[in-house]
Structures are given as structure tokens and as C-alpha cells.
Amino acid sequence: MILILKSDNQYFLDVLYKNPNTDNGLYLKELKDGVVIGNAVSSNEYHCVFFDSKHSFMPEDGSQIDFQSHCSPLLALNMGTEFFNHLYKEKEILASTEISWLGKTYDEIDTHPATVEIPTFFIDSGWFKNDSYLLSKYIDGITLTPKIGNNYSLKTEGSTIREAIQKVSIVAMFSHFTNRYAIYTYIDDSFIQKYITMFCNISGVPYFAFYLFIKRVMRSPVQFEKFKPQLEAYFNNTIQFVFTDTHQSRKQFICERIHSDEPVLDFGCGELQYYKSVMKKGFSNEYFAYDEVDFSSEVLKIAEQFKADNLNWVANKQEIIGFEGQIILSEVIEHNPLVEAKELMIWLRDNTNFSKLYITTPDKDFNTNYEMINEFRHDDHDFELSNSEFVTLINEIFPNNKDFFGIGDCVNGVYPTSAVIIYNK
Known part of the structure; x- marks a missing residue:
């Protein structure tokens, strides 16, 4: 792998902390089983090259092809740390740091x-599709x-030189953690702090880049809670982050409120994600699963997996008539035309005796945070409502006894998911 840095700045090599008169501008450092070489090609161009003697960046020891040691994002991360770690400090600190031999600060030069x-860079994920790279939508340059x-x-x-270097490190970090073909990396607090600092050094990074960082890189809720104040401070606390992703947040919201003293009907059950979650929490009552798609074979497999006899597949909607208990209607209504979605909720209202009805749906006003303007969040959605439109729709069908909620991250008062719990009269 080679990293090629260029700038017309007359202090280019000073910022990099490299002296072209020392060892002819060459710097050599050991890196795993190879060596990384820095070379001051000219006063405005610097190269970093890695030569490997073994398989330093291979996930599989048995492979004889050492291609990953020449294009791995993890290698790019390591090379950046070896040569430019001094530029990864907070911009306020670095800005006022004086370069001793110049008597000038970084902000001055x-x-x-x-x-x-990087001429050859390996990405094995879904982040590049339709001739577009995901991060390019959220971070300029x-x-x-x-x-x-x-x-x-x-x-x-x-x-600036600092900004260009930090951007390439951010791309390498995300690419490593999203590549299917990657070496596991232990994530300690110092690693998290390093990249939060890089994010905060760049102006105008939008919410979704931070969302991806939290969901793809942070390993534990404890780690998240430690760094959450820094992440929110970047946005002047107009954003409140949660550790779980949008889907996990919905599951957590509903499953924390499900009680074992009543049966559950999962209407639009899909692959039984809610059943799996409540069973892990000790749910023991009857659980009925219904979907327009035949998931009966999946139901048998999951029941066997949990060694439980409380999971029941409902093949016909008419079998639901008279159901008494808790009903989950999560991320279902938007998969139907709006008229049919209203008819479905009215049908459940009039044909069941639910104790609680949990309804969730995407809030379309949040889509701008995904750089979406007119698109639906998913291709199979027939409609998406703003939170105010959702409230109006629910009030029309269920005028009494309900509580509305927002689920997930909160960005300027808007949540990715609108939710309501309706209580039986």
C-alpha cells in the first residue's frame, strides 16, 4: 500500500513533522511483520509505503496470497497512526501548539x-453501490x-493538511469495521476517543455519520454512555443519541413493555424477532404469530430452537377474531396503501379485545437525516407519515386511552420512529 500526500503549502513537511534533510527524507518503522517507509519526495509531496514479509493483515493464516497487506483499510489505519499521530489531537489544542523550529503554531502555517x-483500497461491503460511496454523501472531500x-x-x-489526513483515517476506520473480510480489532476507550476527536475536528459532519460510528464501532452500552456527552456536544446538544439502532430501539421499546401474564399476537410477525426477544426475557404465555407471508416453517424451527410450546402460527386472519391480550403491530401499516392500513387498524379495533395495542411506523420527517428527500425509507413502503400525521390518523381511529412516543435518536425534536400504545377501553 502507498499513501500519497500532497499540498502546495510551503510548510507541508513541517506540518507532517518530517525533515527532508534527515536520512535523505526517509523514515523506516517496523509494522507487524513488515516495514513502513516514509519518503519526502519533494517539499510538497510525501509518500508512505508498506512492505510486508509475511501475512501481517490477512484474516486467514493459511492463505498464500498476501494481497490484503497491500490494500487493507486496517493497514491504512496503522500507517496513519505510525506517521501522523501527532495530527490527531483536538483541533483547539493542535491549533495553538507551536512548532519549535519555526516559532509558529499549526493554525498559522x-x-x-x-x-x-491511496491508489488501491479494499472495500467489501454494501457502502459503495450505484456508483456512490455512502460516506461521500455525509462528509465532503x-x-x-x-x-x-x-x-x-x-x-x-x-x-488543511490535518483535515485531509483525518478524513482518510475516518474512511479507513469505517471500511475496516464494515468489510466482510476483516481482522477483528479490539476497541478500547482510547481508540474511540481518537476517532471522536477526528470527527469533532471536522466541521459540518452530519448526524448520520455519528450514527454509523456508534452502531458499527462502539462495543458496549457502558462505552457509549462514557462518550455520549462528547458526541452530543458536537451538535450543541440538539441531538440525543441512543446506543441501539433504529430496529433494535423499536424491539427494546415494545419488549420491555410486554407482560407474561397475557398472550401476545404479533400481527405482521416477519421472522419472529419480537418473539425471540421476549423469550430471552422469560416470556412464558401463549404467543400467536400472523403474517401475510407464510412463515410457518420458520415458526417450527424457532419453536424447536427455544424448546417451547407456546409459539402458534396463525394461518388465517379470521382466527384472530376475539383475541384477548397484547397486540404488536410494528412497522406493518406502511406496507399497505393508506386506506388499507386504516381498515386494518379498524378491523383490529372491532374484532379483538386487546389489552394493549403497540403500533410503530417511520416518521418521514426524520428521513432528511439520511439525506433522503422524496424517497421512502424502504422500497416496499406504500406511504410514510410525519409524526403529526400519524397522531391525527390514530386519533381518528382510537379517540381515547393512548400514549404517543418517539423511539430512537432524537434530532432537533424528531425521532426515526413514531409509536403509540393504545389501551382497551
């Missing part, structure tokens, strides 16, 4: 645009160009 290029297979050329641009 790092004032010109810069680029970092990131360009990914397809080459052959899962290989791309990567270029980052920054208004």
Missing part, C-alpha cells in the same frame, strides 16, 4: 488545501473510484 490518495473487483482508489481533500 496549516492554511492550504491538501489531498491524500471523499472520492472513491472503482477499479477491479472490491478494489478502489481513494482520495480525500481537506481545507
Whole structure:
């Protein structure tokens, strides 16, 4: 792998902390089983090259092809740390740090645009599709160009040398953790702090990039709670993050409220995610699963997996008439035309004796945080409502005895999921 850094800044090598007159501008450091070499090609161009003697960045020891040691995102992370770790500090601290041999601060000399290029960069995930790279939508100055297979050329641009280097490190970090072909990396607090600092050093990073960082990189709720204040402070506390992703947040919201003293009807059960969750919490009552798609074979497998006899497949909606207990209607209504969705809720109101009815649906006003303007959140949605439209719809059908909620991260008062719990009269 080679990293190519360029800038017209006359202090380019000073910012990099590299002296072209020392060892002819060459710096050599051991990295795993290989060596990484830094070379001051000119006063405005610097190269970092890695040569491997074994399989330093291979997930499989038995493979004889050491291709990953030449294009792995994890290698890019390691090379950046070896050569430019001094530039990963908080921008306020680095800005006022004086470079001793110049008698000037970084803010005084790092004032010109810069680029970092990696000619061959390996990405094996769904983050590049339809000729577009996901992070490029959320962070300016990131360009990914397809080459052959899962290989791309990567270029980052920054208004400063520091920014260009930190952007390439952020791309490498995300790519490593989302690649299917990757080496497991232990995530300690210092690693998390390092990349939160990089995010906060770049202006204008939107909510969704932080969402991806929390969901893909952070390993535990304890770790999340420790760093949550820093993440929210970046947005002047107009955003409140939660540890779980949107789907997990919905499951957690409903499953924490399900009681074992009453049966459950999971209307639109899908692959029984709610059943699996409540069973892990000790649910023992009868659980009825209904869906327009035939999941009966899946029901048998899951029942066998849990060694439980409380899971019942409902093949016909008419069998639901007269049901007494708790009903889950989560992420269902938007998969029907709005008229049919209203008819479904009215049918449940009039044909069951539910104690509690849990309804969730996406809030379309949140879609702007995913850089979506007119699209639905998923292709199989027939409609999506704003929270106010959802409240109006529910009030029309269920005028009494209910509580409304927002589920998930809160961005300027808007949640990704609108929810309501309706109580039987």
C-alpha cells in the first residue's frame, strides 16, 4: 500500500513533522511483520509505503496470497497512526501548539488545501453501490473510484493538511469495521476517543455519520454512555443519541413493555424477532404469530430452537377474531396503501379485545437525516407519515386511552420512529 500526500503549502513537511534533510527524507518503522517507509519526495509531496514479509493483515493464516497487506483499510489505519499521530489531537489544542523550529503554531502555517490518495483500497461491503460511496454523501472531500473487483482508489481533500489526513483515517476506520473480510480489532476507550476527536475536528459532519460510528464501532452500552456527552456536544446538544439502532430501539421499546401474564399476537410477525426477544426475557404465555407471508416453517424451527410450546402460527386472519391480550403491530401499516392500513387498524379495533395495542411506523420527517428527500425509507413502503400525521390518523381511529412516543435518536425534536400504545377501553 502507498499513501500519497500532497499540498502546495510551503510548510507541508513541517506540518507532517518530517525533515527532508534527515536520512535523505526517509523514515523506516517496523509494522507487524513488515516495514513502513516514509519518503519526502519533494517539499510538497510525501509518500508512505508498506512492505510486508509475511501475512501481517490477512484474516486467514493459511492463505498464500498476501494481497490484503497491500490494500487493507486496517493497514491504512496503522500507517496513519505510525506517521501522523501527532495530527490527531483536538483541533483547539493542535491549533495553538507551536512548532519549535519555526516559532509558529499549526493554525498559522496549516492554511492550504491538501489531498491524500491511496491508489488501491479494499472495500467489501454494501457502502459503495450505484456508483456512490455512502460516506461521500455525509462528509465532503471523499472520492472513491472503482477499479477491479472490491478494489478502489481513494482520495480525500481537506481545507488543511490535518483535515485531509483525518478524513482518510475516518474512511479507513469505517471500511475496516464494515468489510466482510476483516481482522477483528479490539476497541478500547482510547481508540474511540481518537476517532471522536477526528470527527469533532471536522466541521459540518452530519448526524448520520455519528450514527454509523456508534452502531458499527462502539462495543458496549457502558462505552457509549462514557462518550455520549462528547458526541452530543458536537451538535450543541440538539441531538440525543441512543446506543441501539433504529430496529433494535423499536424491539427494546415494545419488549420491555410486554407482560407474561397475557398472550401476545404479533400481527405482521416477519421472522419472529419480537418473539425471540421476549423469550430471552422469560416470556412464558401463549404467543400467536400472523403474517401475510407464510412463515410457518420458520415458526417450527424457532419453536424447536427455544424448546417451547407456546409459539402458534396463525394461518388465517379470521382466527384472530376475539383475541384477548397484547397486540404488536410494528412497522406493518406502511406496507399497505393508506386506506388499507386504516381498515386494518379498524378491523383490529372491532374484532379483538386487546389489552394493549403497540403500533410503530417511520416518521418521514426524520428521513432528511439520511439525506433522503422524496424517497421512502424502504422500497416496499406504500406511504410514510410525519409524526403529526400519524397522531391525527390514530386519533381518528382510537379517540381515547393512548400514549404517543418517539423511539430512537432524537434530532432537533424528531425521532426515526413514531409509536403509540393504545389501551382497551
